[in-house]
Amino acid sequence: MHELGICRSLIDVALAAMAERGTSGPAKSLQVEIGRFTAVVPDSLRFYFDVLSRGTLLEGAELEIESIPLRTRCRSCAQEAEPELPSLLCLTCDGVVEVVAGRELRLVSIDVPEEAA
Amino acid sequence: MIIEDVRNLLSANDRIASENRKRFARWGAYVVNLMSAPGAGKTTILEQTLFHLHDRYRLAVIEGDVRGSYDRDRLNAVADVPIVQINTEVAYGGECHLDALMIANAIGDVDLPGTDLVFIENVGNLVCPAEFDVGEGCKVMVASVTEGEDKPLKYPLMYSVCEVLLLNKIDIAAAVGFDRAQFLHNCHSVNPGLTIIELSARTGDGVPAWLEWLESKIRS
Numbered sequence: 001m002h003e004l005g006i007c008r009s010l011i012d013v014a015l016a017a018m019a020e021r022g023t024s025g026p027a028k029s030l031q032v033e034i035g036r037f038t039a040v041v042p043d044s045l046r047f048y049f050d051v052l053s054r055g056t057l058l059e060g061a062e063l064e065i066e067s068i069p070l071r072t073r074c075r076s077c078a079q080e081a082e083p084e085l086p087s088l089l090c091l092t093c094d095g096v097v098e099v100v101a102g103r104e105l106r107l108v109s110i111d112v113p114e115e116a117a
Numbered sequence: 118m119i120i121e122d123v124r125n126l127l128s129a130n131d132r133i134a135s136e137n138r139k140r141f142a143r144w145g146a147y148v149v150n151l152m153s154a155p156g157a158g159k160t161t162i163l164e165q166t167l168f169h170l171h172d173r174y175r176l177a178v179i180e181g182d183v184r185g186s187y188d189r190d191r192l193n194a195v196a197d198v199p200i201v202q203i204n205t206e207v208a209y210g211g212e213c214h215l216d217a218l219m220i221a222n223a224i225g226d227v228d229l230p231g232t233d234l235v236f237i238e239n240v241g242n243l244v245c246p247a248e249f250d251v252g253e254g255c256k257v258m259v260a261s262v263t264e265g266e267d268k269p270l271k272y273p274l275m276y277s278v279c280e281v282l283l284l285n286k287i288d289i290a291a292a293v294g295f296d297r298a299q300f301l302h303n304c305h306s307v308n309p310g311l312t313i314i315e316l317s318a319r320t321g322d323g324v325p326a327w328l329e330w331l332e333s334k335i336r337s
Contacts, residue, residue, distance in 0.1 A: 002214050002245035009126045017122040032126075039244045039274055086273030087306040096309045105127055105248075110120040 003040055006105065007048035013107050014058055025057030029064050029111045037070040037102035061110075070102030130249055133217035137224065137252025144229040146177075147334050148237065150215075150253035152275065154268075155241030157259040158285040160188045161318035162327070163236055164195045169328055171196035174233040174335060179203060179223045181215040181240045188238060201226045205240065214245035217252055233335050243268070247275040254334065261286040263293050266300035273307040281312045283327060288317040 014030055034040050042065045053059045072088060073080045076095030083091070090097050125131070141148050153159050167176060178200045180189045184207075189200045201223045205212040209219055215237065227235065237253060239246045258279040260268060263286060269276040276282070282304060290297065304311050314330065316323030 013124045039248045107124045112118050
């Protein structure tokens with residue numbers, strides 16, 4: 001349920017980016033990346049977006065969410081993997097891995113139609 | 118027009134967390150962010166901790182709850198320690214976790230220059246608090262044997278972001294059929310570097326190891 005706070009942040013960040021570019025909107029769509037190794041449920045984010053964007057330049061915009069798989073790299077043998085299970089050990093050598101993808105929570109771009117920009 | 122503007126959605130939180138961290142460092146206060154599922158024993162562990170350390174160190178607690186001050190009242194009964202209560206229902210939409218702004222607002226009420234150790238008791242929840250840096254020195258989680266040995270696999274994010282795990286209620290491990298070896302194996306698989314301290318906040322078994330860990334942090 002903390003998607004509420006994250007959605008507020010998304011809207012603040014998007015409106016600030018539009019203001020910096022001097023666009024008066026409205027936006028058509030927002031491209032967002034959500035890693036699978038985060039505590040964010042995309043449907044919940046969409047629900048809050050529909051509610052919180054009302055009355056802003058983002059109202060009615062499509063929230064396009066790309067889900068980024070968890071990707072790890074072993075610190076010992078450098079083997080990369082996309083583990084399905086939550087195990088964060090290297091499947092090859094049992095070494096400790098680092099997460100190289102899957103923790104994303106970011107706004108990538110905003111599509112504002114030319115006539116509105 | 119496509120506005121290419123890659124921004125982290127938690128950047129606002131992380132910026133405030135970094136300011137909190139600088140404030141804590143300036144005052145020399147070490148900050149522990151204590152997280153767990155509801156009922157794992159955070160408050161009972163804090164009761165033990167305050168009881169044993171309040172004579173030797175200057176302590177403060179930031180209590181996070183959706184509502185009520187039950188935990189604050191329990192801690193007040195143990196030791197005379199400043200406690201700031203955050204009720205997320207009152208000012209923060211009933212949020213299920215503490216974030217950096219809530220802590221920034223709360224630390225205005227803590228006498229930081231006179232504090233060695235600040236405990237933040239987060240809202241009981243194994244999901245959301247894992248995502249929010251609040252500016253702590255260390256994330257510590259409590260797991261209790263009653264929760265079962267599979268929880269590291271079901272909540273890998275929380276288990277992987279913590280540096281220390283306090284395994285609580287070991288006095289009743291046999292009664293609830295807790296598979297200790299499997300639990301430790303599961304912890305290792307999601308967080309190989311995790312420091313695990315086994316204790317019972319009720320009987321006091323294992324608590325000295327936790328106090329020693331805290332004292333090593335205060336001294337460093």
